[in-house]
Amino acid sequence: QVQLVESGGGLVQPGGSLRLSCAASRSIFSTTQMGWYRQAPGKQRELVAAITSGGTPNYVDGVLGRFTISRDNAKNTVYLQMNSLKPEDTAVYYCQAIEGGRIYWGQGTLVTVSS
Numbered sequence: 001q002v003q004l005v006e007s008g009g010g011l012v013q014p015g016g017s018l019r020l021s022c023a024a025s026r027s028i029f030s031t032t033q034m035g036w037y038r039q040a041p042g043k044q045r046e047l048v049a050a051i052t053s054g055g056t057p058n059y060v061d062g063v064l065g066r067f068t069i070s071r072d073n074a075k076n077t078v079y080l081q082m083n084s085l086k087p088e089d090t091a092v093y094y095c096q097a098i099e100g101g102r103i104y105w106g107q108g109t110l111v112t113v114s115s
Contacts (some may be wrong), residue, residue: 002026002104004095009109012085016113020080022095022106027076029053031099034071034078038091038111045094049080063089085113 003025012018020036028034035050049059049069057069068081078095090113095106 002028002031002097002099004097004104004106006093006095006106006109009093009111011112011114013115014086014113016085017081017083018085018111020082020093020095020109020111022078022080024076024078024097027073028071028078028097028099029073031097033098034069035096035098036069036078036080037094037096038089039094039108040088040091043091048093050096051078082111085111087113089113 005023008018008020033050033052036048037045038048039045047060048063049067051057051069051071066084071078092108092110094108097104
């Protein structure tokens with residue numbers, strides 16, 4: 001089992017930045033992939049960015065160049081740096097871990113982009 005706890009969400013103005021953190025309850029060194037998903041009101045949960053155990057990132061087109069995913073295995077933490085935020089980025093952001101074929105989710109953190 002892996003417990004994931006997200007933090008760093010909040011209210012930010014358009015064009016602003018936030019950094020989300022996802023702290024795992026134990027080592028994430030063996031996870032196949034760590035990822036960030038988001039779910040806006042009335043919409044399905046969607047992948048935002050993911051990073052493999054080797055550190056290779058992958059982004060959806062809408063955040064490419066604005067968001068950066070990274071992982072610190074020593075701290076058992078994955079980050080999502082979000083820059084140039086837009087109102088359409090407003091959503092609950094969830095951390096996901098895939099390990100040994102099992103999928104784990106955090107409880108989510110709310111990001112609101114509004115003036």
